[in-house]
Amino acid sequence: MKRHVDDVVKILIGSALIAAGAVLIIPLLFTLLLSFEPRGYMAPFPPPGLSLQWYSKFFGSEYYMRALGISFAIALIAATVSSVIGVMAALCLTRSKSKIVHAINALFVAPLIVPGVVIGFSLLFFFSRIGVESSAIKIILAHVLITLPYTIRTNVASMAGIGETMVEASLSLGAREGQTLRRIVLPLGRTGIATGFIFAFAFSMDDIAVTIFLTSPTVYTLPAALIANMKANFDLTIAAASVFLAGVALLVIIILDRIVGVETVMGQGIYRN
Amino acid sequence: MFTLRWQLLFIASPLIVIVVLFLGPLALTVTESFRTYIPGDIGSTQGAPFTLDNYRDLSDAAYVGYFADTFRLSFIAALASMVLGYPLSHFIARRPPGFIRKAIVSALVILMFMSALVKVYALTIAFGPVGFGRSFSAMLGTRMNGSIMSEILVVIGLFSFLFPMTTLMMVSTIQNVNPRLLEAAVALGASWVTGHFRVILPLCIKGFVSTFIVIYTLAISAFVIPMILGRGQINFITNLIYTRFSEIANYPSGSALSVLMLLVSMVLVFISSSLLGRLAGSQKKQGTR
Numbered sequence: 001m002k003r004h005v006d007d008v009v010k011i012l013i014g015s016a017l018i019a020a021g022a023v024l025i026i027p028l029l030f031t032l033l034l035s036f037e038p039r040g041y042m043a044p045f046p047p048p049g050l051s052l053q054w055y056s057k058f059f060g061s062e063y064y065m066r067a068l069g070i071s072f073a074i075a076l077i078a079a080t081v082s083s084v085i086g087v088m089a090a091l092c093l094t095r096s097k098s099k100i101v102h103a104i105n106a107l108f109v110a111p112l113i114v115p116g117v118v119i120g121f122s123l124l125f126f127f128s129r130i131g132v133e134s135s136a137i138k139i140i141l142a143h144v145l146i147t148l149p150y151t152i153r154t155n156v157a158s159m160a161g162i163g164e165t166m167v168e169a170s171l172s173l174g175a176r177e178g179q180t181l182r183r184i185v186l187p188l189g190r191t192g193i194a195t196g197f198i199f200a201f202a203f204s205m206d207d208i209a210v211t212i213f214l215t216s217p218t219v220y221t222l223p224a225a226l227i228a229n230m231k232a233n234f235d236l237t238i239a240a241a242s243v244f245l246a247g248v249a250l251l252v253i254i255i256l257d258r259i260v261g262v263e264t265v266m267g268q269g270i271y272r273n
Numbered sequence: 274m275f276t277l278r279w280q281l282l283f284i285a286s287p288l289i290v291i292v293v294l295f296l297g298p299l300a301l302t303v304t305e306s307f308r309t310y311i312p313g314d315i316g317s318t319q320g321a322p323f324t325l326d327n328y329r330d331l332s333d334a335a336y337v338g339y340f341a342d343t344f345r346l347s348f349i350a351a352l353a354s355m356v357l358g359y360p361l362s363h364f365i366a367r368r369p370p371g372f373i374r375k376a377i378v379s380a381l382v383i384l385m386f387m388s389a390l391v392k393v394y395a396l397t398i399a400f401g402p403v404g405f406g407r408s409f410s411a412m413l414g415t416r417m418n419g420s421i422m423s424e425i426l427v428v429i430g431l432f433s434f435l436f437p438m439t440t441l442m443m444v445s446t447i448q449n450v451n452p453r454l455l456e457a458a459v460a461l462g463a464s465w466v467t468g469h470f471r472v473i474l475p476l477c478i479k480g481f482v483s484t485f486i487v488i489y490t491l492a493i494s495a496f497v498i499p500m501i502l503g504r505g506q507i508n509f510i511t512n513l514i515y516t517r518f519s520e521i522a523n524y525p526s527g528s529a530l531s532v533l534m535l536l537v538s539m540v541l542v543f544i545s546s547s548l549l550g551r552l553a554g555s556q557k558k559q560g561t562r
Contacts, residue, residue: 020436
């Protein structure tokens with residue numbers, strides 16, 4: 001009897017999971033197919049053929065390409081700055097034995113707890129009070145702030161793995177601090193540094209909740225451009241852009257998998273060898 | 274060991290970033306939320322008198338509706354992610370490393386990294402007039418443009434945002450439970466379902482509670498999902514904050530809403546840490562019994 005109940009429950013769970021999978025994946029497949037729509041408008045499914053017209057519209061659009069370029073440049077600068085600061089913070093957090101380290105650590109992850117919209121709104125306000133005019137600078141500073149928790153965390157994880165003895169040995173053999181940093185610590189921590197950089201880059205490219213408050217008519221990111229068009233003129237250029245963005249996400253995962261392995265996102269557990 | 278001079282040099286720049294770009298602006302928002310708003314002006318005039326009106330306005334029935342939507346729909350989506358994520362995460366945690374495990378995990382990680390914009394757009398199209406929106410809403414006995422469909426779309430959108438993350442977080446919790454315990458329970462006559470409820474769930478409850486609070490916090494601070502999928506019929510608190518800034522430039526009211534959101538997130542974090550502390554205490558007691 002009990003086993004029957006089990007079978008029924010397993011079937012129910014199986015079908016619920018299939019439904020969940022369908023909800024997650026079918027809309028994405030739908031978008032993928034529609035991005036090749038040959039008709040010049042959004043028409044009933046399925047498309048009668050295939051065409052790349054929406055892709056050429058997306059890549060030919062000055063508006064979108066400008067947004068893409070700006071997004072890319074901002075992500076590159078913000079991720080670099082955030083990585084440098086993150087490495088410095090991690091060096092101090094892992095090497096210092098002082099008690100206030102815990103408090104500082106909590107302060108560094110605090111931006112993760114605060115909703116993006118609240119951060120964006122507060123920064124908008126702050127920048128207008130202190131008189132920062134340039135949207136590019138505003139967005140870069142904002143992105144450094146929101147990516148910093150990620151770069152600090154990945155760097156703390158990797159720096160903690162570098163034995164104290166390595167640094168001690170280097171310093172006692174006569175290397176100066178700068179040399180030790182350049183020749184011992186940074187090369188040994190490069191996996192964490194690279195992972196943190198990729199995370200920061202991906203989050204910066206994707207952020208909208210903070211960025212939307214800081215854009216201007218000439219400086220806007222790709223997500224901001226797409227959101228504006230999703231509300232105004234809803235056409236399939238956005239489908240092509242979505243497929244492009246999904247491709248970027250895929251690329252990021254492949255690179256991350258090469259560096260640290262995808263399965264490390266959930267740890268190994270203690271009952272697995 | 275680096276000298277103190279180097280350590281201070283290292284810690285200075287992240288501290289400056291956090292204090293200047295995070296604590297400073299938040300403090301400014303808190304003071305602004307007490308300023309009097311003069312319609313027509315952008316923001317409050319410098320030195321405007323202090324008032325509690327911005328907060329008093331928030332207790333209006335209309336606002337209570339927005340808050341209720343935010344908390345209710347987020348709760349449904351977070352709960353659905355946990356309930357559906359559990360069997361999948363258990364499957365992943367217990368499966369030996371291999372192609373299928375790697376494929377499922379990779380799919381979840383890709384879905385997690387995919388922009389919320391992509392998911393939102395895909396759902397809008399799939400549930401729109403060229404997709405299966407009409408037949409889906411007919412199946413549920415409602416109209417495609419009705420507010421019930423907007424609610425369902427927001428929940429589905431939140432679900433597709435939360436589900437991959439929830440499942441991966443639950444895997445790391447379940448991995449720390451000895452798989453033999455469930456086998457023992459089943460061998461001793463418990464059904465598979467009872468085994469999960471009486472053995473695995475109590476052992477994982479700490480991790481699951483913290484997972485739930487993390488994803489619930491993420492859900493209530495979602496911005497794009499309710500903005501696009503809510504189609505104007507469903508607005509989250511985050512959307513109100515944006516409207517205060519973009520449409521009517523009422524910064525004091527936006528600030529009051531921001532402070533409210535800040536408090537809610539802080540309370541959730543506080544609840545989770547104190548609850549976890551207590552659960553950890555009770556588990557320790559059980560262990561010594």
